[in-house]
Amino acid sequence: MTMAIDAGRPNYGSRRFASGLKATGRILETVGLGWLSPFLNIAAGEDALAELGKLWGRLIVPLAASALFVALWAAAAPNIKTSLGAVPGPVQVAEQAASLWQDYQDEQAKAHDYRVRQEARRAAILAADPGAHVNMLKYSGRPTYIDQIFTSLRTVFTGFLLAAVIAVPLGMVCGLSRTINAALNPLIQILKPVSPLAWLPIVTMVVSALYVTDDPLAPKSFIVSAFTVTLCSLWPALINTTLGVASIDPDLVNVTRVLRLSPLTKVRKLVLPSALPYIFTGLRLSLGVGWMVLIAAEMLAQNPGLGKFVWDEFQNGSSQSLARIMVAVLTIGLIGFLLDRLMLALQTAVSPDTGRGDPT
């Protein structure tokens, strides 16, 4: 450390600051921003050359490879001709991304104008008849790309949370009781490989039959998509939880027997903390699967999210359709990556001994 040390009194202030920077660096590593931590470490006073060396693997090489990929794409794309025109290169995709953003802003402006008109209408009606009861109409614009992203996120989280709420307790029960595990295992193994596209017609029929209200809380397409996500993302969490609970150190189990702990205390003090890494790994896998399944489910159930966007663009068959579909593909990939990192960060925060070593 290169900080000045006051004679007789250690400089806690700057040491604390330095260790704070390094701790921040470690956090950034777990959320996938590992390339920032060398800079923080240098500011904290670590050896500059060694830290910059870390940048090579964390930043320079990935950037160079991505740039090479984009260059290859830009070179190859115009040579592949489909009936919708040539495959779009990175420039067209960027243009369409900008156009989708512009679209969103235009729609916001239109919604604003509509509200202004509604206000004027309300003022006119009240001026003519001050006691009149005027209900304001909502702007019924079509969902823009940003709205569709949020719809997809809401749907996937609903489905995932439902899956977590079912899978984790069920997994714990299966892990604790060998009999129940033997009973449920065949069912789980058979239902696990079923594709979401096969679940969809069944889920649609069941939801249509059971979900009949005059003023629904959520549209049917949303429910159908969320349930399909639940059915497909249940299994990784379930299986991992079972595994985690079943592989508790038998010595610790003996301790609970010696102490004659009640089952609930046993679960709270032993099972949950011990199985937590497995549970979180399972949940992380479930979210990943759920996100993939969601796009397919949305295409068929017509939930107004990214899946429907891709399907509608395909149906449009215009010369920009392919580029817009690619924007959607990149968005889907990016969001999937971010969701994964979110779960990883959560996992690391709860059980810090796992996942620490991921430098990217």
Add this chain to the structure above:
Amino acid sequence: MSDANPDPQNPDARNPDIMTDRFLPRLSRRLLLAGGAAALAAAAAACSPKAGKTVAAVSGAAGAVEKAQLTLGFIKLTDMAPLAIAKELGYFEDEGLSVALEAQANWKVLLDRVISGELDGAHMLAGQPLAATIGFGTKAEVITPFSMDLNGNGITVANKIWAQMKPHVPKMADGRPQHPISAAAMKPVVEAYRGRGEPFNMGMVFPVSTHNYYLRYWLAAGGLHPGFYSPDDVTGQTQAQVLLSVTPPPQMPATLEAGTILGYCVGEPWNQQAVFKGIGVPVITDDEIWTNNPEKVFGITKAFAEANPQTVKALVKALIRAGMWLDEGGGKNRMQAVQILSRPDYVGADPAVIANSMTGTFEYEKGDKRAIPDFNVFFRHFATYPYYSDAVWFLSQMRRWGQIAEDKSDGWYADTAKQVYRPDLYRAAAQALVDEGKAAKADFPWDTDGYKPVTSAFIDKIAYDGRKPNAYLQSQKIGLKAGQKVAGGKVVGA
């Protein structure tokens, strides 16, 4: 929390820099789990989407509208134009309605969602309300107060089929093919395929679609058998020389390219798309099969109409105005309509592809552009009035091909038409528009009893009288006749 005796449970204790313990307060796992659970619960609460329908009663010139926030469905075809125009030009808003237009994946999903109430109404095939009411497919009471357009379809064949058909098509003086092209020119090609044992497949959009009936009419008029339906055969391929199957419109060019089908009958822009992409050649438009034929209708459930009469009137008024705008001034507004329709949330195809048919031109072979001013008729020729005779024609075709398995009396046809087509609702809306000065009295056929005069404007010149459907069926060469039905793959009966 002493520095000298770090908690063995906390892995941070392994870190020699014990100051971390002070800087980053140790998060006990329980605390984090509790906090995390709370956060997730909050997220779950925020997860359910807003129930976005404000049921509002709006006071306006039209009287109180019962349901102002509506969702209407459509399929990506140019003849959904009245819906798009009514929304974009503010006609819905003028009536106090706030309408969201949602593209649907295919005709079946659209019909199901109207029946279940998720959609308040939709752009429908003329056959759908009829089929739903008689119970062919999902049974439900669906009615229509507004006919959306006349004409608007075409039949396209693959390039290789056209190449084989062309020698059989009579030519005009300048060497171009003589239109209308009869299916008789395709007959030798079909026979060649069947001789080789290969099936001759063609696509249409839905079993009760107008496209299905016009394609069958064209094939039968040219001497080709398109197949019968029966209670055992819902694919409609009994005794067929040409096998017809269902493909959603936007997937048709792709299916044609793949060779799965050799031709299709569909609305625009899918015929012109085939020409632009060089994968097919349109051979005939349905205007040439039956001049000014009925096409799409605006369908709603009977329950919706009964619960929301003012809303329905407001909807029909807005749609009539949209139709009037589309046909105004000999088509002066059509280019603007093309720009609106080419938006990704409406039809989405390139403007150049949509422009042809909407502005009265149609390209057959590449480079062979002909003027078809009536390719899409949205208001002229009283296009928007729901005539009973149109309903009876579709019912007669359902009987002709076996979708209606047994004979029915002329009275049955008339009664069914009266149940489904509702000119009373149309007239109320039209009268309101005339009273408000937004339309002229002469724009509407006040004197009609719902039956158009007898017409022979078909490709095979057979006369159609809407009051005598059974006689009409007898006059057709190919098709089920009185007393006949399909059983065990054969036609039995008189």
